[in-house]
Amino acid sequence: MKKREKILEVAAHLFASKGFKNTNIAEIARNTGAAEGTIFYHFKTKEELFLAILREFRGSIIRDFSDFEKSGHLGSGLGKAEHLISFYLSYSVSMEEKFLLLHRHDAYELSEVNPLFREELEAIYTCFVDVFDAVIAEGQRDGSISEEITPRKVAMILFALVDSVSRLNTYRLYDAESLFKELLMSCKRILRKSTR
Amino acid sequence: MKKREKILEVAAHLFASKGFKNTNIAEIARNTGAAEGTIFYHFKTKEELFLAILREFRGSIIRDFSDFEKSGHLGSGLGKAEHLISFYLSYSVSMEEKFLLLHRHDAYELSEVNPLFREELEAIYTCFVDVFDAVIAEGQRDGSISEEITPRKVAMILFALVDSVSRLNTYRLYDAESLFKELLMSCKRILRKSTR
DNA sequence: TAAAAAACTGACTGAGCACTCAGTTTATAA
DNA sequence: TTATAAACTGAGTGCTCAGTCAGTTTTTTA
Helix, strand or coil, X not given: CHHHHHHHHHXXXXXXXXXXXXXXXXXXXXXXXXXXXXXXXXXXXXXXHHXXXXXXXXXHHHHHHHHHHHCCCCCCHHHHHHHHHHHHHHHHHHCHHHHHHHHCCHHHHHHCCCHHHHHHHHHHHHHHHHHHHHHHHHHHHHCCCCCCCCHHHHHHHHHHHHHHHHHHHHHCCCCHHHHHHHHHHHHHHHHCCCCC | CHHHHHHHHHHHHHHHHHCCCCCCHHHHHHHHCCCHHHHHHHCCCHXXXXXXXXXXHHXXXXXXXXXXXXXXXXXXXXXXXXXHHHHHHHHHHHCHHHHHHHHCCHHHHHHHHCHHHHHXXXXXXXXXXXXXXXXXXXXXXXXXXXXXXXXXXHHHHHHHHHHHHHHHXXXXXXXXXXXXHXXXXXXXXXXXXXXX
């Protein structure tokens, strides 16, 4: 089962950097040290290989975020939300390659044809939004976060914002890391109670 | 010059819905009523056709946003900023196809190889961010917007947020239009002066 | 150790596709 | 009206590439 893992690793790297369509099986084979036939032995099609990569990524997300939750930040919901945002940003930097896989359009394209891709993508985004949702709901209960908007919607908005900045970073259109401090301030402003 | 425009129109539609790589010249020809040769008569390569589409889009953006600015919303910078956000959202809905062209990864991919694409993309994003920047700077001058963060950075953050929600909408992962009200509220919270 | 199963190989195939080119049609200028 | 240029045509070309298959090597099981 050594080659199978190597194939997943190499393909993930190439799909992320060159795109699904622009990566050919021969190249994956070359970088893996496996024959083309071996790739099709483990994965029926190129699409299925991509799907397997996404499934693995979802596994890591679930593992890493539940570890983060368990690492038990004391304090209010608001404090936890701030921690979460920082964690998400640093996570997206450390897992840049996998995030590129999400930020590219390839998977969305395939999800228009193959429902398994749609399921996988929705599942991944739901993972993220659920974590945000949980801390916001907690903050609303303990009174540290404004109750003006439902937890789900705030979670969507925060996630959209944070994800967008991490996307700017991966595209290198703008040095987004220089925005992190201001981003965190903006998130706090969204979350805090109105003083009026 | 009739066919040339028709080719641009059809190609934009196909690139937006199917992607650059997944659209072949034969299909563009079929939907245009032109021969394949005609396409290469007007555009040296498939890439150049794509670039021409982006250039046209940039032209519309400049035209439409300067019309918007001229339509002269009275009131404070904050009020103008709110108008601008609403305008951007409705614009991204009405120009959904062209926004898909930006939200797909195709153009970014090409920009790694072809500097003309990078220039074009940066120019488009700069257009948008500049408009945000201008109203925020005005709001800071007239005292309606917090001066805690520089106009450019607030502009980047607002744009990132608004663009991300419009992306959610085009991907149909979430009915983002139902978020518009809350999105506007969140933007106001980012902009308003701290009461502490 | 022999037999069966699993893992692996790489030359080959057939379909898809961007682009060419030699020629035809249409518009413009003289 | 004729000459010239611009617009247009579509069959043909050469290349790329996902997926196949008949066979070989390695691992597991009995």
